[in-house]
Amino acid sequence: MIKVTRLNDSVLIVNVDRIQSLQAIPETVITFTNNNKIMVKEPLEEVSQRIVEYQRTINSNPDSSTGQPPDLS
Numbered sequence: 692m693i694k695v696t697r698l699n700d701s702v703l704i705v706n707v708d709r710i711q712s713l714q715a716i717p718e719t720v721i722t723f724t725n726n727n728k729i730m731v732k733e734p735l736e737e738v739s740q741r742i743v744e745y746q747r748t749i750n751s752n753p754d755s756s757t758g759q760p761p762d763l764s
Contacts, residue, residue: 693741695721695731703729707742 692704698718705721714720715735722728731738 693738693745695729695733695738695741698730698732700732703731705729707745710742713738 692706695703695705697703705723709723709725710721711724711726712722713735714722718730719733719735719738720728720730721738733741
């Protein structure tokens, strides 16, 4: 999940697995898989980078529930 800021300055945590697309018009619009949309203050590139960083974190630790590497024995 990533943190974004709505235009009214409220902070929102969004599930990146539910993001369908990002669009800059000029505000960044996040469209979710259920077709809901929100506008956020962060530039498109920043939101995109946060998504990439989040996915890298998740993929580098396959067993994120325990914080430990998976037991392969």
